[in-house]
Amino acid sequence: xxxxxxxxxxxxxxxxxxxxxxxxxxxxxxxxxxxxxxxxxxxxxxxxxxxxxxxxxxxxxxxxxxxxxxxxxxxxxxxxxxxxxxxxxxxxxxxxxxxxxxxxxxxxxxxxx
Amino acid sequence: xxxxxxxxxxxxxxxxxxxxxxxxxxxxxxxxxxxxxxxxxxxxxxxxxxxxxxxxxxxxxxxxxxxxxxxxxxxxxxxxxxxxxxxxxxxxxxxxxxxxxxxxxxxxxxx
Numbered sequence: 001x002x003x004x005x006x007x008x009x010x011x012x013x014x015x016x017x018x019x020x021x022x023x024x025x026x027x028x029x030x031x032x033x034x035x036x037x038x039x040x041x042x043x044x045x046x047x048x049x050x051x052x053x054x055x056x057x058x059x060x061x062x063x064x065x066x067x068x069x070x071x072x073x074x075x076x077x078x079x080x081x082x083x084x085x086x087x088x089x090x091x092x093x094x095x096x097x098x099x100x101x102x103x104x105x106x107x108x109x110x111x112x113x
Numbered sequence: 114x115x116x117x118x119x120x121x122x123x124x125x126x127x128x129x130x131x132x133x134x135x136x137x138x139x140x141x142x143x144x145x146x147x148x149x150x151x152x153x154x155x156x157x158x159x160x161x162x163x164x165x166x167x168x169x170x171x172x173x174x175x176x177x178x179x180x181x182x183x184x185x186x187x188x189x190x191x192x193x194x195x196x197x198x199x200x201x202x203x204x205x206x207x208x209x210x211x212x213x214x215x216x217x218x219x220x221x222x223x224x
Contacts, residue, residue, distance in 0.1 A: 004155075033211060043201065043214035056211050090155060101146050101158040102212065109153075 002026065004093050004105035012111045018079040021108045025072050025093030031055075032074040033102065034066060037088040046089075049074055081112045119202060119218040127223050132189040134218040136202030137182075143206045145178055147187050150199045150217070159187075159200075192222045 005024040013019050025032050033056075034046040045058035049068035066076040072093075078085055088109050092102035120135045138145070144163045148156040162169045162178045162185070169176045175188040189196055199219045203212035 006155075035212075035214075042216045043203075045211040045213065048211055058211070088153060092156075101161045102156075103158065104148075104155040106155040107153075 004091055004103050006089075006091050006105035006108050008108060009106065010109045010111075012113060013081050015081055015083060015112055017081050018077065019081060019110060020075050020077045021089055021091075021110070023074045023076075023091030023093075023105060025074070025091075026095070026103055029093035029095045029103070030072055031094045032068055032072060033092045033094070034074070034076050035090045035092065036060075037090060037107075038086075043090070046076065078110075083112050086110060086112045119200070119215045121218060122216070123219045123221070125221040125223065126192055128192060128194055130192055130222075132192050132196070132220055132222070134187045134200050134202075134220070136185045136187070136215055138185075138202075138204045138213075138215075139183065140204075141206055142180075142204045144204075145176075145185050146203045146205065146212065147174075147176060147185075148201045148203060148214075150201065152198075156201065189220075192220075194222050194224045196220060197222045 007022045031050045033048040035043050037043045047066050048056040052068045063079045068074045088107045090104050090107045092104045094102045118137050142164050144161050146161045147159040150156045160171045160176050162176050173190045178185045199217045201214050201217045203214045
């Protein structure tokens with residue numbers, strides 16, 4: 001059974017650019033969540049999608065957005081990148097999260113220069 | 114904002130010893146989960162304990178939950194070098210399903 005797949009694994013972007021990260025959840029998982037991990041702030045929730053609808057959103061500026069497709073694959077986009085956006089971005093999928101917890105991907109390491 | 118606070122921030126033990134990590138949180142929860150992260154990679158789900166449970170076991174892991182004190186502990190028995198990782202507690206509660214993570218405990222198990 002394939003795990004949660006995130007692409008790309010590593011990314012270097014310049015300030016002001018935009019970036020799109022992709023996440024393919026485990027087959028059958030309809031819930032996809034995104035988290036940002038930095039040394040200073042730790043793991044912070046970005047947003048959650050369920051059946052193509054954003055179900056929940058964290059406290060991030062509007063430059064951070066996401067979407068989910070009908071096959072449950074999800075993308076997140078960050079526009080007008082800032083140096084502080086450098087982080088490990090983690091995607092997690094779940095089936096009955098309140099019973100089984102979440103399965104995380106290996107993450108995308110974004111560096112903004 | 115962080116919900117959970119792990120204690121200690123770092124723990125160094127010898128192989129074969131037990132490792133205990135504690136987590137405190139602030140608001141009411143539906144469940145509390147523990148995750149492991151190896152060196153900046155993805156998180157691995159270890160165990161989930163519901164708010165009406167007090168103790169749960171999974172292999173060498175034992176988790177306790179005290180909702181009156183808003184705290185949880187993770188015990189890893191007979192530690193191995195492969196247990197070296199960061200361990201995070203995460204709470205899920207209310208109408209929102211997202212996890213709120215603590216800052217983690219960095220465990221180092223020396224062979």
